[in-house]
Amino acid sequence: MQSGKQIINYTFKIMETPLYTHDCEHCKFLGTYEDTKDLYVCPDQTTGTTVICRYSSYAPDYSSGIRFVFSNTDLMEAAFRAIHADLIDPELVYDVILKDVRDLRKRLEEGTI
Numbered sequence: 001m002q003s004g005k006q007i008i009n010y011t012f013k014i015m016e017t018p019l020y021t022h023d024c025e026h027c028k029f030l031g032t033y034e035d036t037k038d039l040y041v042c043p044d045q046t047t048g049t050t051v052i053c054r055y056s057s058y059a060p061d062y063s064s065g066i067r068f069v070f071s072n073t074d075l076m077e078a079a080f081r082a083i084h085a086d087l088i089d090p091e092l093v094y095d096v097i098l099k100d101v102r103d104l105r106k107r108l109e110e111g112t113i
Contacts, residue, residue: 021057030081037074041082049088051078066096 018029018038030039033053040052042064052064053074063072069079082088107113 018054020054022052022054023059027052028082028087030078030085030087033074033077039074039078039081041078041087043087049092051075051082051088053078066093067100069093070097 019032019036020038022029022038022040024040024042024044026044027040027042030041033039036055038054040054041049042052043049050064050066051069052062053072054062063075065075066079069076079088079093083090083093104113
């Protein structure tokens with residue numbers, strides 16, 4: 001083990017084609033997860049980079065959001081794959097979650113929640 005870094009061997013199979021229709025031209029397909037879910041990373045500069053898990057071809061049948069990777073295992077898998085493929089920087093995930101924690105702390109201190 002290198003000093004200050006943990007090396008993780010992470011392997012997964014990327015299928016060549018998604019199971020479901022996905023209408024965003026910016027998204028990069030990351031493969032199918034658990035044989036029923038299509039995973040994507042979207043590096044769209046307009047809305048910000050995010051990860052997506054599609055459950056069917058029905059347009060609203062998906063989960064998305066970097067801020068939800070620790071509460072949604074499907075999105076966590078998408079984030080792991082995107083990081084592994086060098087499609088997103090792991091610091092982005094940390095930064096988004098840290099901002100949410102800071103915002104929550106501020107709201108608690110202000111008594112707005």
